[in-house]
Amino acid sequence: MESISPDILNGKDFDNRDYARKIINYPAMMVPCVQESIIKSLISELPEKVSMIDPFMGASNTLVTSMRYGINVFGQDINPLSVLVSQVKTHIYDDDLREGFKNISEKIRRSWSNKIDISFKNIDKWFKKDVQIELSQIRRVILKEENLFHRKFYWVILAEVIRLTNNDRTSTFKMHIRTQEDIEKRKLSPKDFFFRIAERSIEDIFNLKKELEKKDLITSDNNFKHDVDVLWGDSKERIRTEKSYNLLVTSPPYGDNHTTVTYGQFSYLPLQWIPKSDIDNDINLNYLDVIQEIDSQSLGGKNISEYSVIEENLFSKSKSLKQFFEGFTYEEEQKAKKVTNFVFDLDITIENILDKMQSNSFLAWTIGNRTVNNKEVKNDKILIELMEDKGVSLLTDLNRDILAKRMPEKNNFSELMRKEKILIFKKK
Numbered sequence: 001m002e003s004i005s006p007d008i009l010n011g012k013d014f015d016n017r018d019y020a021r022k023i024i025n026y027p028a029m030m031v032p033c034v035q036e037s038i039i040k041s042l043i044s045e046l047p048e049k050v051s052m053i054d055p056f057m058g059a060s061n062t063l064v065t066s067m068r069y070g071i072n073v074f075g076q077d078i079n080p081l082s083v084l085v086s087q088v089k090t091h092i093y094d095d096d097l098r099e100g101f102k103n104i105s106e107k108i109r110r111s112w113s114n115k116i117d118i119s120f121k122n123i124d125k126w127f128k129k130d131v132q133i134e135l136s137q138i139r140r141v142i143l144k145e146e147n148l149f150h151r152k153f154y155w156v157i158l159a160e161v162i163r164l165t166n167n168d169r170t171s172t173f174k175m176h177i178r179t180q181e182d183i184e185k186r187k188l189s190p191k192d193f194f195f196r197i198a199e200r201s202i203e204d205i206f207n208l209k210k211e212l213e214k215k216d217l218i219t220s221d222n223n224f225k226h227d228v229d230v231l232w233g234d235s236k237e238r239i240r241t242e243k244s245y246n247l248l249v250t251s252p253p254y255g256d257n258h259t260t261v262t263y264g265q266f267s268y269l270p271l272q273w274i275p276k277s278d279i280d281n282d283i284n285l286n287y288l289d290v291i292q293e294i295d296s297q298s299l300g301g302k303n304i305s306e307y308s309v310i311e312e313n314l315f316s317k318s319k320s321l322k323q324f325f326e327g328f329t330y331e332e333e334q335k336a337k338k339v340t341n342f343v344f345d346l347d348i349t350i351e352n353i354l355d356k357m358q359s360n361s362f363l364a365w366t367i368g369n370r371t372v373n374n375k376e377v378k379n380d381k382i383l384i385e386l387m388e389d390k391g392v393s394l395l396t397d398l399n400r401d402i403l404a405k406r407m408p409e410k411n412n413f414s415e416l417m418r419k420e421k422i423l424i425f426k427k428k
Contacts, residue, residue: 023089023156023204024156025160026058027058035062035065038364038424040069042247042249042424043069043071043247045362046246050069050071052066052073052247053245053250054073054075055233056235056251056253057075058077058079058082059082060075060082060085064208067090067212067217068211070225071247072227073226073227074230076231076233076235076240078233078285079298080276080280081270083231084155087230088149088152091152092209092212092224101202104141104142107144108194111137111138111141113136114133116133117136125167125177126175131166131188134190135162135165138194143275148278155278157201160197161194162190163269166269175265227243231280234297236348239352240282241356243356245357246362247363248363248365250365252365252367254379263295267287271288299342300345300346301341304340314343317385318382320378320381328373336373338372339377343382350390359427361426362395363392364422365422367423387425392426394423395424395425396423397421397423397424399420399422
């Protein structure tokens with residue numbers, strides 16, 4: 001396998017263009033140039049036909065990077081907003097998107113009704129009335145767009161507009177209301193944001209398309225030449241594909257809910273405005289009910305039953321997990337239960353993933369450690385031990401600095417997450 005140096009892992013000598021990464025400021029996005037170094041190194045060791053899977057696709061940067069190398073891709077995520085973003089970024093758009101945007105912009109400018117179309121608990125807390133009115137005007141125009149993938153594109157733009165114009169602070173991904181003084185001072189027009197972000201994002205979408213065309217990866221009827229499957233799915237329940245893959249490149253939402261990135265809270269407000277039917281009809285998660293619903297359904301989000309039995313089973317698989325719990329008081333042990341929740345869910349998910357991986361396939365995991373009860377949770381060691389328990393051996397263990405990943409600015413998580421491990425395994 002081609003060696004991967006620390007400089008390469010930090011993006012040196014690789015294409016650092018965003019390729020539609022900026023279409024939405026999604027949390028903790030994987031850095032394309034870093035993923036490119038991993039993908040390029042691993043596909044050189046694989047047969048000509050490479051298929052990549054990411055069961056925690058997030059903003060789909062692994063999928064987009066793999067597409068640039070002419071790879072079949074499959075991605076799923078439990079967060080409906082992730083699915084919508086990924087559908088848009090992996091779709092090949094016709095030039096009529098530009099013309100369509102001119103038409104939709106004019107309709108939005110002419111919208112005048114003060115009717116507010118959306119209602120949910122505490123809407124007035126999170127949105128000023130004038131913002132609700134403009135968002136409703138934009139939403140009504142999008143709903144009348146006949147082209148489904150054009151609607152999806154506009155929904156993603158609206159999601160970013162909502163992020164920028166609601167009353168939530170943007171310094172963390174958890175929902176925290178701004179001060180009343182700050183809210184009153186802010187004079188924002190969602191329409192202005194929508195026009196600006198859509199214009200920029202259309203350029204990003206077509207820049208990616210140009211790159212794929214240069215590599216002869218677009219068909220005459222304007223489709224990607226290889227398979228692209230993007231679905232909603234809970235990876236700890238199942239991987240929603242009958243296909244098999246020889247490359248995995250992913251990063252699980254590692255950690256407990258107190259310190260990990262709250263993708264669900266980040267997505268809660270935008271998803272209130274976007275019809276589920278325009279994302280994926282198979283979504284069976286009641287994600288609009290409460291702010292924490294998506295995060296509670298993600299890895300480590302729910303308390304498991306029979307801790308003693310499950311911990312005994314997990315301790316037999318991972319001595320690092322067992323060592324983490326040694327020496328804790330009863331109170332400290334209770335605080336650390338969420339670590340058990342995460343490892344339990346991760347272990348189940350690994351089984352589901354391995355069931356879809358071919359013989360001689362490579363699995364590249366990006367994962368970081370953190371501190372709970374002033375003690376390091378060695379997620380890297382735990383993952384290695386869980387994989388070894390299933391007969392999958394570690395090929396290489398690499399470190400990288402977190403330089404460009406979008407992380408929260410003001411919480412303990414960001415203080416801890418300065419380094420990540422990239423662990424590359426091979427399934428025989």
